Amino acid sequence: MGTLPRSGLIMQEEAEAWVMQLGYAKHPIAAALQHRVFLLFFALNLAVVHAGPGHRGGGGVPSVSCRVVAEKEKEMTPRRLPKRIILVRHGESQGNLDMSAYTTTPDYRIPLTPLGVDQARAAGRAILDVVSSCSGAGGGGGGANWKVYFYVSPYERTRATLREMGAAFPRHRVIGAREECRVREQDFGNFQVEERMRAVKETRDRFGRFFFRFPEGESAADVFDRVASFLESLWRDIDMGRLEQDASCETNLVIVSHGLTSRVFLMKWFKWTVDQFERLSNFDNCEFRVMQLGPAGEYSLLVHHTREELQRWGLSPEMIADQQWRASANRRSWADDCSSFLATFFDHWNDHEDDDDDDHGEENGKINKLLLLE
Template identity: 40%
Template sequence: MSVRIILLRHGESLGNVDELAYCRIPDHALPLTARGEEQARAEGSRLRDLLRDRPVAAYISPYVRAMRTFELLGVPVVRRVQEPRLREQDWGNLQDPVGQQVQKQKRHEFGHFFYRLEHGESGADVDDRVASFLTELEARIRHDPTHPDTTLVVSHGLTMRLLCRRMFSWSIELFESLSNPPHCDHRVLTLEHGRWRLDRPFAQWRDSPDATTQT
């Protein structure tokens, strides 16, 4: 049996083009831009070619930008689940612009995995919840005969990288060396002969300090 998990980042959102939007709109409520909606429609065409009408289960971050991305894909699914464990890293509630920049600088200096944002989460916290999601998903695929072999996960850039970190047991140093995928870009994880494979590596902004790689 061949099992596939397709990880997809949402389209461009208002927060990606206007950082001050986080000061007036909760992160979970930020909408897609017009460009983000175009990206989602275009990705839908690519996904339909990839899926070839095979049954699909979709697990979607409940954030507005992820849910809207899924809707615009136009991909038919047999199971659709809002999954809070796939949400973006929590930066707290409405953000102060000065405090936001301070937090980003501290996070860069301290490390994206372990630094816990004030009133929010660390990357390690996100890692814990995506691990819980993966464990439950693998059990469903293995034991529920009605669950499709193909799963679509619509989520966020950091969440996608951490899902792969857990799946492939990547080091923290390697995770922190990877860049988020572009908006509405996907990665395909395939289970064949008991081993998970990633179709394409993530871009890296530096070599991993521990010399580990994605292969």
């Protein structure tokens, strides 16, 4: 580890030389940490200068240093969220058409059918309309300055879907594309013998779709773990500004993946329970669902989509109420005003008779109001 400079005032060159002695600068997280250390040195140095010679502490130094660090970090790392996160299932594949294809062809090599190619092209045009139309469905379209960034599963059918979708977009509108293994299909176990897989899936239905692990494969719970890891990386990409080139640009993320993986993504993002997940319907081929940023900074399916669509997808009244709140208010107000999904976990409360009944009545009234389907 580097030796801290002994001089009374820490110069910029000394601070940078010291943090670089740690040797981790090539790693983005370590580099960011090193920069924070440098900012702290810079702030303390500035505080000593402001305090004057002979200063030996006092109330002014911490306030100056903390303020400088906070202001510097705010300037460096403003969080600008993508306007939309769009989840797309691949087009019709040969495996969707004929289950016996999995017997001789590895799952990751299954191609699109001609219909799947047409579906992908249509999905590209539809997504282009969503991100570029100023009067898009649900209000709040893209305006003139918008761009897209793509994540794609490494499977042949998802990559082919992305290729066909990409034909709808002008080159200058595409920030980039990245293959992401963590949004791949659930692993059903190498070559899949049709008769055996039929029996295994019947067992899965009895056992429970989320926790059942396919022989030599994965469970939906395993998919959840890797999707959670992907989301951590996604937030890092957002925080470090990797997904945008222009602060005035409206960014849209498009994730081309698979039906179960996309449902697990929504489950993780919106904190749905296992029971709620198992009630969800699958995406159709090339169907996409739009998580759009609401005015208070929360993503919701109800900014772009309708209540009727969410009902068809299997969302319960409580889940739809949560989406409605996210579309119009921030998470803190939701937590304060409406304790979401509490009835899922609790049947009885230890409320005493001397509790304020008016407060309970007001809270229940807010929840019931959100649950009304207009």
